[in-house]
Amino acid sequence: MPHPLLNKKTKTDHSTHIIETSGLEKSFTDGNKETKILKGIDLQIKRGEFVAIMGRSGAGKSTLLYQISLLDTPSAGKILIEGVNVANLNTEDRTAFRLKELGYVFQDYALLPDLSARENVVLPLLMQNVPKENAYIIADDMLNRVGIGGRLDNLPGKLSGGEQQRVSIARAIAHEPTILFADEPTANLDSESSKMVIDIFKELNKNGQTIVMVTHEEEYAKVADRIIYLKDGLVVDSK
Amino acid sequence: MNANLIKVGFFLAYRQIKRANIWTTLLIVVVMTLTFLNLVVVNGVLVGLIESSLQAFRERGVGDLIITKLNQKNQIERSQEILTVLQNAPQVRLIATRYVGSGNINVDYRKKLRSDERPNKIGATIVGIDPDVELSMNNLSKYLKEGRYLTSYDTDGILVGANLIYKYTPIENASFQTLKNVGVGTKVKVSIGQNSKEVTIVGIIKTKTDQNDSRVFMLDSEAKKLIGRPDANFDEISVKTYPQYGDKGVDDVKQTLLNNSFDDNAKIQTWADAQPKFLKDISATFALLGNMIGSIGLAVASITIFIVIFVNAITRRKFIGILKGIGIAPKAIEISYVFQSIFYAMTGVAIGFLILYGFLVPFIDAHPINFPFSDGILYAPVPGTIVRAIILVITTIIAGYIPARMIVKKNTLDSILGR
Numbered sequence: 001m002p003h004p005l006l007n008k009k010t011k012t013d014h015s016t017h018i019i020e021t022s023g024l025e026k027s028f029t030d031g032n033k034e035t036k037i038l039k040g041i042d043l044q045i046k047r048g049e050f051v052a053i054m055g056r057s058g059a060g061k062s063t064l065l066y067q068i069s070l071l072d073t074p075s076a077g078k079i080l081i082e083g084v085n086v087a088n089l090n091t092e093d094r095t096a097f098r099l100k101e102l103g104y105v106f107q108d109y110a111l112l113p114d115l116s117a118r119e120n121v122v123l124p125l126l127m128q129n130v131p132k133e134n135a136y137i138i139a140d141d142m143l144n145r146v147g148i149g150g151r152l153d154n155l156p157g158k159l160s161g162g163e164q165q166r167v168s169i170a171r172a173i174a175h176e177p178t179i180l181f182a183d184e185p186t187a188n189l190d191s192e193s194s195k196m197v198i199d200i201f202k203e204l205n206k207n208g209q210t211i212v213m214v215t216h217e218e219e220y221a222k223v224a225d226r227i228i229y230l231k232d233g234l235v236v237d238s239k
Numbered sequence: 240m241n242a243n244l245i246k247v248g249f250f251l252a253y254r255q256i257k258r259a260n261i262w263t264t265l266l267i268v269v270v271m272t273l274t275f276l277n278l279v280v281v282n283g284v285l286v287g288l289i290e291s292s293l294q295a296f297r298e299r300g301v302g303d304l305i306i307t308k309l310n311q312k313n314q315i316e317r318s319q320e321i322l323t324v325l326q327n328a329p330q331v332r333l334i335a336t337r338y339v340g341s342g343n344i345n346v347d348y349r350k351k352l353r354s355d356e357r358p359n360k361i362g363a364t365i366v367g368i369d370p371d372v373e374l375s376m377n378n379l380s381k382y383l384k385e386g387r388y389l390t391s392y393d394t395d396g397i398l399v400g401a402n403l404i405y406k407y408t409p410i411e412n413a414s415f416q417t418l419k420n421v422g423v424g425t426k427v428k429v430s431i432g433q434n435s436k437e438v439t440i441v442g443i444i445k446t447k448t449d450q451n452d453s454r455v456f457m458l459d460s461e462a463k464k465l466i467g468r469p470d471a472n473f474d475e476i477s478v479k480t481y482p483q484y485g486d487k488g489v490d491d492v493k494q495t496l497l498n499n500s501f502d503d504n505a506k507i508q509t510w511a512d513a514q515p516k517f518l519k520d521i522s523a524t525f526a527l528l529g530n531m532i533g534s535i536g537l538a539v540a541s542i543t544i545f546i547v548i549f550v551n552a553i554t555r556r557k558f559i560g561i562l563k564g565i566g567i568a569p570k571a572i573e574i575s576y577v578f579q580s581i582f583y584a585m586t587g588v589a590i591g592f593l594i595l596y597g598f599l600v601p602f603i604d605a606h607p608i609n610f611p612f613s614d615g616i617l618y619a620p621v622p623g624t625i626v627r628a629i630i631l632v633i634t635t636i637i638a639g640y641i642p643a644r645m646i647v648k649k650n651t652l653d654s655i656l657g658r
Binding site: 095171 | 563
């Protein structure tokens with residue numbers, strides 16, 4: 001039986017928190033030694049909000065992002081997305097949830113090297129049973145929006161870092177996700193490409209897209225509605 | 240199975256194969272082709288050794304149907320009636336009648352031997368034939384090692400099977416003797432019972448069938464005199480049917496003879512009935528041996544595909560993690576690897592089929608492998624080959640699926656981060 005959230009796709013209620021965590025913990029065990037990375041995170045993110053997560057290296061920024069984006073399973077605590085606890089979904093439901101509701105932009109772009117720019121964007125749409133012709137139309141539209149319209153059939157290896165990241169964004173937003181997660185999306189890019197990526201995020205957010213972005217660059221974090229600061233696995237500031 | 244999973248699996252597999260390194264793909268396909276050939280050819284050659292013996296036994300040994308005298312009788316009784324029935328059977332193409340007697344051949348018949356000296360003499364089956372009919376029947380002239388074939392004028396000539404001559408069968412023991420220092424032109428004395436005749440060896444044949452190579456052939460008119468046959472009965476009747484009637488045609492002719500109760504007068508056997516049991520046993524043993532060797536080949540192929548897919552999947556672990564991360568169902572990823580395995584196996588099998596039936600089988604048919612006891616052919620009937628192809632494809636699918644499943648099952652985030 002699929003999780004109830006999988007059948008739910010509404011962006012109308014702006015007053016509710018789209019993401020809520022309480023007592024979120026994540027530990028790693030190495031032999032007998034347990035290292036606690038997240039030590040009880042409580043946070044709320046509103047629908048349509050652009051949130052940047054900052055902190056020093058090792059503060060737990062990426063770990064927090066992986067937990068709330070369902071790429072990892074927390075050791076303890078709750079993750080509510082649209083009011084439903086998703087922390088303990090089974091693998092199958094997690095995958096289906098990620099496909100339908102979440103979008104990802106990774107630091108190293110994470111494009112599939114055997115697929116062209118267009119095919120990288122088409123694939124998740126096909127997985128969602130979007131008819132092939134429509135999937136290609138949507139993909140072309142998305143790639144045009146991020147400025148890759150002229151290089152649709154290029155393999156990732158033939159694109160620059162900035163171009164690859166824009167393909168990655170096109171893939172992440174093609175299925176209109178409820179939340180877009182970005183993990184250090186500008187870390188591998190030059191300043192011009194970084195600015196282009198941040199501009200795309202701003203544009204998406206202006207149109208109502210909820211974005212959660214991990215970054216260590218203050219300049220880009222300032223673009224967000226709110227910055228959450230982490231230190232030693234705890235939220236120390238949110239402004 | 241959700242059709243969409245298959246669609247996405249195919250989408251991924253197609254692009255992965257299309258954009259894979261051409262040399263890697265070629266290497267895998269070559270391995271699959273060789274494995275397929277190993278499965279079919281090793282078995283085919285082993286079984287072909289015996290199968291060619293059986294074919295020779297039928298084509299130039301007993302024919303499609305062989306009628307011989309009953310053990311307790313000296314001849315085939317009612318031979319002429321049997322001939323009439325055979326001549327009227329629509330399936331029958333050729334009939335060869337023969338006189339067969341046990342006799343001996345003596346090379347030293349003119350020499351005075353010391354009391355302790357053994358004569359150059361052997362016991363042999365003497366067969367009287369119509370040379371022209373036998374030529375159509377079993378093409379004996381093709382198997383001449385020396386000399387020439389018998390003609391209908393060779394009243395004083397004989398053909399000798401190579402098994403009776405030391406030069407071709409250098410065996411010497413108390414129970415099996417061969418003629419020494421004889422060849423084409425040698426005069427010998429042929430005796431059956433009290434009757435004997437001086438004749439000249441005109442040719443030596445080696446057909447790789449005992450039915451010919453252990454016999455001495457002479458004109459039927461001369462053999463009839465030697466045997467002392469007063470009537471029109473024969474000792475052996477060999478029948479060939481038209482190929483279009485197949486084995487059923489042979490069985491039908493036999494049944495017609497049985498319906499006329501000729502089994503009271505003669506032993507009536509199809510070529511299959513007359514097959515020596517040891518040939519059947521060897522054939523079964525070789526098939527088993529071939530299957531065992533083939534199974535080892537299959538295991539090697541499975542391991543190869545396992546390793547290839549495993550290495551492929553492990554080096555792509557990050558991308559498998561990304562696929563799962565963006566929501567591609569693990570089943571779809573596994574299916575993509577299954578499709579790749581099917582592609583490798585089917586391509587290998589298709590090329591194997593082309594090599595097998597486009598080159599190997601016709602080539603070995605035209606140039607049989609020269610074994611002492613048979614002309615080895617590649618015995619690869621299509622249904623058996625298809626079964627082996629299916630086994631290979633299924634094995635490959637399993638060998639491809641297991642490593643893909645192992646990698647896909649790994650933690651998504653660990654795969655993405657390469658942990």
